[in-house]
Amino acid sequence: MTGYLVRRLAQLPVVAxxxxxxxxxxxxxxxxxxxxxLIGEDDSGLTxxxxxxxxxxxxxxxxxxxxxxxxxxxxxxxxxxxxFLYETPVxxxxxxRVPPTVQLAVAxxxxxxxxxxxxxxxxxxxxxxxxxxxxxxxxxxGIAIPNFWFSIMLIWLFVVTLGWFPAxxxxxxxxxxxxxxxxxxxxxxxxxxxxxxxxxxxxRSSVLEVLSQDYVRTARAKGLQGRTVVVRHxxxxxxxxxxxxxxxxxxxxxxxxVIIESMFAIPGLGRLAVQSVNGRDYPMLQxxxxxxxxxxxxxxxxxxxxxxxxxxxxxxS
Amino acid sequence: MTHLYAAPLLELGDDxxxxxxxxxxxxxxxxxxxSLTLRDGLQFxxxxxxxxEAVRYSLQRAADPVKGASDSDWLQxxxxxxxxxxxxxxxxxxxxxxxxxxxxxxxxxxxxxxVSPTAFERLGEEQFNQQPVSIGPFKVEKxxxxxxxxxxxxxxxxxxxxxxxRLPYLDRVRVRVISDTAVSVAELETGGIDxxxxxxxxxxxxxxxxxxxxxxxxxxxxxxxxxxxxxxxPTNIKALRQAICYGLDRDEFxxxxxxxxxxxxxxxxxxxxxxxxxxxxxxxxxxxxARQLLSQAGFPNGLRLGIVTYTSGVYPKIxxxxxxxxxxxxxxxxxxxxxxxxxGQEFRDEGKYELYLGGSGVPKGDPYPYFLSRxxxxxxxxxxxxEIKRLLDQALRTFDVEERDKLYSEIxxxxxxxxxxxxxxxxxxxxxxxARVRGIRWLPAGSAIxxxxxxxxA
Numbered sequence: 001m002t003g004y005l006v007r008r009l010a011q012l013p014v015v016a017x018x019x020x021x022x023x024x025x026x027x028x029x030x031x032x033x034x035x036x037x038l039i040g041e042d043d044s045g046l047t048x049x050x051x052x053x054x055x056x057x058x059x060x061x062x063x064x065x066x067x068x069x070x071x072x073x074x075x076x077x078x079x080x081x082x083x084f085l086y087e088t089p090v091x092x093x094x095x096x097r098v099p100p101t102v103q104l105a106v107a108x109x110x111x112x113x114x115x116x117x118x119x120x121x122x123x124x125x126x127x128x129x130x131x132x133x134x135x136x137x138x139x140x141x142g143i144a145i146p147n148f149w150f151s152i153m154l155i156w157l158f159v160v161t162l163g164w165f166p167a168x169x170x171x172x173x174x175x176x177x178x179x180x181x182x183x184x185x186x187x188x189x190x191x192x193x194x195x196x197x198x199x200x201x202x203x204r205s206s207v208l209e210v211l212s213q214d215y216v217r218t219a220r221a222k223g224l225q226g227r228t229v230v231v232r233h234x235x236x237x238x239x240x241x242x243x244x245x246x247x248x249x250x251x252x253x254x255x256x257x258v259i260i261e262s263m264f265a266i267p268g269l270g271r272l273a274v275q276s277v278n279g280r281d282y283p284m285l286q287x288x289x290x291x292x293x294x295x296x297x298x299x300x301x302x303x304x305x306x307x308x309x310x311x312x313x314x315x316x317s
Numbered sequence: 318m319t320h321l322y323a324a325p326l327l328e329l330g331d332d333x334x335x336x337x338x339x340x341x342x343x344x345x346x347x348x349x350x351x352s353l354t355l356r357d358g359l360q361f362x363x364x365x366x367x368x369x370e371a372v373r374y375s376l377q378r379a380a381d382p383v384k385g386a387s388d389s390d391w392l393q394x395x396x397x398x399x400x401x402x403x404x405x406x407x408x409x410x411x412x413x414x415x416x417x418x419x420x421x422x423x424x425x426x427x428x429x430x431x432v433s434p435t436a437f438e439r440l441g442e443e444q445f446n447q448q449p450v451s452i453g454p455f456k457v458e459k460x461x462x463x464x465x466x467x468x469x470x471x472x473x474x475x476x477x478x479x480x481x482x483r484l485p486y487l488d489r490v491r492v493r494v495i496s497d498t499a500v501s502v503a504e505l506e507t508g509g510i511d512x513x514x515x516x517x518x519x520x521x522x523x524x525x526x527x528x529x530x531x532x533x534x535x536x537x538x539x540x541x542x543x544x545x546x547x548x549x550x551p552t553n554i555k556a557l558r559q560a561i562c563y564g565l566d567r568d569e570f571x572x573x574x575x576x577x578x579x580x581x582x583x584x585x586x587x588x589x590x591x592x593x594x595x596x597x598x599x600x601x602x603x604x605x606x607a608r609q610l611l612s613q614a615g616f617p618n619g620l621r622l623g624i625v626t627y628t629s630g631v632y633p634k635i636x637x638x639x640x641x642x643x644x645x646x647x648x649x650x651x652x653x654x655x656x657x658x659x660x661g662q663e664f665r666d667e668g669k670y671e672l673y674l675g676g677s678g679v680p681k682g683d684p685y686p687y688f689l690s691r692x693x694x695x696x697x698x699x700x701x702x703x704e705i706k707r708l709l710d711q712a713l714r715t716f717d718v719e720e721r722d723k724l725y726s727e728i729x730x731x732x733x734x735x736x737x738x739x740x741x742x743x744x745x746x747x748x749x750x751x752a753r754v755r756g757i758r759w760l761p762a763g764s765a766i767x768x769x770x771x772x773x774x775a
Binding site: 031032033036037049050053054057085086087088089152155156159160163166167168169170262263264265267271272274275278280 | 382384389390442443446447461462463464465493494495496497499500501503504506507509655656658659661662663
């Protein structure tokens with residue numbers, strides 16, 4: 001296990017380096033000139049010389065390998081560069097946007113697990129019943145519907161019709177907990193419920209598999225109640241693969257946050273990523289995507305470790 | 318948001334003439350010398366004095382070609398002196414008859430945004446950009462370009478209304494960035510916001526149907542048009558461009574997209590601008606004439622053309638209607654949608670398309686910068702309109718407003734003659750607001766909403 005961990009940790013910088021290269025190239029391949037994105041397309045009164053001066057000031061006239069080398073050297077020192085749009089350090093801007101995204105992600109994951117695991121378990125226990133069909137259909141619906149559509153439906157129902165929640169905005173959970181819950185209710189529901197669909201399906205398959213195991217049959221034969229068999233015996237084993245699924249949801253969470261944060265005007269990393277793409281803010285976009293990538297790599301590693309710790313049968317070599 | 322906390326040196330009145338603001342008097346000493354006299358007793362929100370030296374400092378900062386104002390070019394070579402604490406003397410290398418009006422623009426990044434030199438030196442550029450110190454009806458409490466910004470009443474703002482009451486009336490203004498229009502309308506309907514500044518035509522009926530909401534409409538504040546690449550074949554043939562101008566039915570565009578919120582395009586300017594000339598000839602739909610010109614251009618059986626437009630808003634649909642209308646003439650138009658930056662680059666720099674569909678604001682004041690952008694800046698690479706450029710140069714040297722407007726009329730006539738653009742629609746600038754919010758208006762300079770005279774009824 002220790003050897004495995006060391007190897008995985010040693011791989012991280014290599015993967016991260018490759019990611020920086022791919023990221024740098026892909027970002028530069030985006031059509032559209034950052035200078036025009038900065039000054040606005042139609043209302044620009046700038047001369048060619050002024051535009052060239054701005055391009056030079058942003059370092060865009062240097063050859064790509066030089067730009068990459070410079071950025072990489074800065075990243076190695078912990079400096080992600082300066083935002084073209086905001087003219088502030090990227091690191092500071094990203095750090096400011098982390099709390100809303102973390103708050104959204106953690107709450108959404110909690111909702112996803114709280115809904116997905118019980119629903120998947122019930123569907124498995126009531127296999128082929130109308131309840132199973134309902135849960136499966138709901139899961140398919142959850143996987144299929146786009147986040148933005150679901151968000152608009154939630155806003156229509158809970159904001160416009162019922163007036164229960166605000167439509168947009170963000171308040172930190174440590175600043176005003178109650179207000180924060182009101183603001184997070186809809187975005188968390190939109191993101192959490194769509195994520196729960198995948199957890200629900202995996203839980204159902206896993207529980208079904210475990211329910212057919214000998215030890216479950218033995219537990220039943222011993223006269224244990226159905227609920228005890230499911231909760232204390234079957235579910236504990238069945239949830240192991242679900243841990244992996246939950247861990248791997250981080251990628252989906254980050255992707256979902258891009259849409260949800262834009263819809264609900266949450267000033268998080270997802271929204272920052274969208275603005276960086278629209279504004280061709282190369283340093284900011286590189287910084288945000290790099291952070292996303294490293295987060296996913298680390299969470300994948302932690303998931304593997306957690307899996308091994310939870311299931312003694314797993315042995316990494 | 319800039320206008321809330323950084324008032325311009327001068328203002329544009331409702332009649333589009335320059336009026337005093339921080340500067341109370343001015344004199345065009347000669348063709349290259351402009352004298353500005355500041356109002357007495359003005360203070361930045363950090364308590365320091367708004368004096369001539371601060372204006373000089375701010376203008377020099379705005380002159381930086383990289384970090385300065387978007388119209389920093391106008392300040393190049395300008396010598397700025399301060400004979401006394403309230404007088405700023407600007408000496409231009411060449412006559413500039415429209416510079417004075419540039420001082421009414423403080424956003425985005427216009428030359429007239431005045432900063433506190435003390436605060437700027439103390440905070441440094443980076444921190445200053447996040448906590449700007451200037452003078453305006455409000456001062457910054459919190460500034461987040463992508464979140465919620467809060468502005469509170471500037472108690473030191475010296476202006477009063479006609480009854481002598483101190484301005485502004487509002488104690489506090491919260492500005493939120495909501496990128497999805499469906500969400501912003503929901504916020505407006507449920508009282509989450511009072512004014513929806515970025516508002517789409519399609520939401521007007523819904524808002525108008527609610528008695529507690531209202532819509533502010535300024536028809537003609539925007540134009541939507543198709544620019545033709547007149548240095549690329551086949552749109553380098555004038556008869557073809559004219560055929561397209563005659564072949565597009567602007568009334569149908571207005572009926573489809575604007576209803577009673579707009580008018581057919583009739584030229585580069587609209588009636589909101591003081592230099593708009595209704596006597597200049599315009600293109601109107603004439604299919605027969607279009608067919609005749611098409612044959613004259615050498616395409617009696619039609620041809621294929623490409624148009625690029627934005628992915629956002631209603632533009633792709635406008636492109637589709639243009640496609641349908643031109644099909645009647647046998648013109649097979651391919652419509653591609655791109656992000657605004659990419660669309661401009663592919664049309665202007667790369668010459669990938671013959672046509673470009675876009676839109677922009679139409680100024681109320683002097684149209685010189687607008688014309689410069691339309692007829693010089695936004696042209697495809699290698700394209701020139703020398704006659705219009707000559708007239709613009711002449712306008713810059715013409716201090717008599719009536720004489721200058723005659724030059725602008727001539728430019729509008731040349732626009733018709735050269736047929737480089739199809740002016741499709743005079744579109745509205747829209748804002749929806751809670752009906753209890755009173756006293757708001759569009760600022761005559763720029764596109765912001767003036768909240769200085771706004772209040773909210775209980």
